Structure formats: structure tokens, C-alpha cells
Amino acid sequence: MVTYEGIALDLAERDRLVNDLGPHNAMILRNHGLLACGRSIPAAFQEMYFLERACEIQLRALAGGAELNLPSREVCETTAAQYRSDEMEGITALQWRAALRMIEGGKTDYRT
Numbered sequence: 001m002v003t004y005e006g007i008a009l010d011l012a013e014r015d016r017l018v019n020d021l022g023p024h025n026a027m028i029l030r031n032h033g034l035l036a037c038g039r040s041i042p043a044a045f046q047e048m049y050f051l052e053r054a055c056e057i058q059l060r061a062l063a064g065g066a067e068l069n070l071p072s073r074e075v076c077e078t079t080a081a082q083y084r085s086d087e088m089e090g091i092t093a094l095q096w097r098a099a100l101r102m103i104e105g106g107k108t109d110y111r112t
Contacts, residue, residue, distance in 0.1 A: 004029070004030060004031040004032045017035065021035070021037070025037055025038055025043075025044075025047045026047050026048070026051045028051075028055070034048060034051050034052060034055070036048035036051055040092075041096075042092050042093060042095070042096030043089075043092050045096060045099065046092050046095055046096070049095075049099075
């Protein structure tokens with residue numbers, strides 16, 4: 001496990017991060033935050049968005065102090081398989097367009 005080394009400017013750190021990431025699209029960096037990637041910008045955005053939301057939800061649930069009701073291993077595996085399905089690319093495209101519409105609804109243009 002790689003520990004936080006400061007701002008990631010050293011190419012050797014890049015190699016260690018890539019090695020730790022392995023075949024996955026996201027990881028949580030100890031004392032540093034989240035890292036996500038994807039085959040496209042929309043896919044990377046979606047990966048980061050849902051990872052950040054999952055972290056936020058988990059923190060809120062843990063702050064409540066009650067025992068958490070976790071889904072079964074089978075449900076988790078089924079959900080992961082659905083997320084990796086061929087249909088996900090179309091869903092990712094829909095979510096990306098929706099995110100852009102939300103951003104573009106503001107008064108300031110995010111592209112300038």
C-alpha cells in the first residue's frame with residue numbers, strides 16, 4: 001500500500017498508483033482522497049460521482065450509530081456484474097448528458 005507522498009509530481013508515484021489500481025477503475029487513497037479513471041471522460045466522471053456518493057452515504061450511516069443493514073454477498077456480486085454489463089455504456093452516456101445539462105443551466109459558462 002502506497003502512503004501519501006505529497007503532490008503527485010513524481011513519475012515513480014504514478015507507476016505505484018497504476019500498480020495498486022490494477023484492473024480496477026477507482027481507489028481510495030489513504031489521507032489523500034479518491035482516484036477514478038475510465039475508458040472515457042463520462043465513464044471516469046460517473047465512477048468518481050458514485051464513489052464519492054457512496055463514501056458520503058457510508059459516513060452519514062456510520063454517524064447515526066445504528067447497526068448497518070448490509071446487502072448479502074450475492075446481491076453485491078449481482079450489482080457489480082450489472083455495473084460491468086454492456087448496457088452500462090448507454091446508461092453512462094445518459095448520465096453524462098444529464099450532468100452537462102445541470103452544469104449548463106447555471107449563469108456562468110463552465111467551459112470558459
